[in-house]
Amino acid sequence: MTFNTNFSYAYDKPATSGTIKTCPEDFRVVELPDYSTSGSGEHVYLKIRKTNANTGWVAGQLADFTGTSNKDVGFAGRKDRYAIAEQWFSCYLPGEQNPKWEKLEVEGVELLDVTRHTRKLRKGDLSGNFFELTLQQVSPEPEDHQTLEVRLQRLRDSGAPNYFGEQRFGRDNGNLECADKLLKGCKSIRRNRDIYLSVARAYMFNHFLSTKISEESWSAISDDESGPMYGMSRDPRPGEDRLPGECERWCEGLQKLRVKTGSRNLKLKPRDLHWRFEGESLHLSFSLVAGSFATSALREVMDYKESDH
Structure with a gap:
């Protein structure tokens, strides 16, 4: 397709x-947290500088090093792979568990700081990026x-x-291909379901915004105006009838998978x-x-x- x-x-x-x-x-990217760590708690927070490394891959390396599962490692957002990026990760290590962090040796990974906090670091736990x-x-x-x-x-x-950046769609739009299969009922794609659902919704949002610009002009869009992140809805969402043809089946798929609707600002400043x-x-x-x-x-x-x- x-x-x-x-x-x-x-x-x-x-x-x-x-x-x-x-x-x-x-x-270069530096994550800007929207929280302050308490210095104590069941979750170890690690400030990492990664070079040419995928965020998810780094999380997996931390899970292996600490002997925890991938689901016990958290991060606020994925950063560009081909870059030098500083971001925080959390590892669930209750009690006195405290690995010898000086022995952490992972290619492209440098440990900058270690502290503790009371809860897991979750997606969206940041104010922005520099x-x-x-x-x-x-x-x-x-x-x-x-x-x-x-x-x-x-x-x-x-x-x-x-717009969601082109990297969201994968090399040669490979992530979009997987999203299309998932939303058309292919069960073999379920392993990375959340990633491909976000890819599909990003593509749909970009088309909504692109159409709005071409039909109304950029100057007509206010700074605080938002657009739809498509999902489960009783009534059609704005612009749904002007999305590309492949998105009709996607809307049905999002409904069946009970993906919650949302919104996103149309302008970045x-x-x-x-x-x-x-x-x-x-x-x-x-x-x-x-x-x-x-x-x-x-x-x-x-x-x-x-x-x-």
């Missing part, structure tokens, strides 16, 4: 180009810098469509956005609220490509 992931731009597609993630140091990005192979020409400056100022002032040019590089730093993707902000500035890994 072919999936359309060419979503509308807030204004127009950028003409200038660049490359992201040429090396891990070019894509990003430091370096784009390479950017034109050094003054007129191209001026074009990028205009787009960066517009991003700072007016934000960008709060970077906080403390700063930039500087250096030769053929563009350095960016900014913060985003939890759930927003740096690449969704970046696509409004530059027609970027990701380096081969």
Whole structure:
């Protein structure tokens, strides 16, 4: 099946180009917690710096090291794999259990801090993420810098469509293929059910927002306006009749699986956005609220490509 992931731009597609993630140091992420740890409790909290490592894989390595099950390891959100990312994990280790953390040796994993808390770290337990990005192979020409400056100022002032990033859909949209099978009743896909359900809902949300931009214009969307995260609903949700054809069966599947509906803000607004040019590089730093993707902000500035890994 072919999936359309060419979503509308807030204004127009950028003409200038660049490359992201040429090396891990070019894509840095720091998780911003929305809690304070108590220093005691049944859950050990670990601040990890991971390099070119998948968040779920790191969680599995921690489970193996501590002798716990994967379900006893928590994290607030998945971070980019091809990056240097700092984030917290929790491990359920009640009583006096205290592994010799200095013996934790996992490729691409560095332990920065250890403490304890009274509850497991769960998805969404963060206020946002801070990003430091370096784009390479950017034109050094003054007129191209001026074009990028205009787009960066517009991003700072007016934000960008709060699309789920393309990485959510997997390489060659492989995650969408699995989501399609799951929502059409394929039982062999059930193992990663929650992941593929989120992929399907992300795709549907992106299409809702893309259609709204093309039909109403970006300027007509207010800063606090939200759109539907499709799921179980007695009545059709807004925009459901204008989703791609494959989504009709998906709506039925979400109903059968009793997935709760939700909402998501239509705009993302970077906080403390700063930039500087250096030769053929563009350095960016900014913060985003939890759930927003740096690449969704970046696509409004530059027609970027990701380096081969």
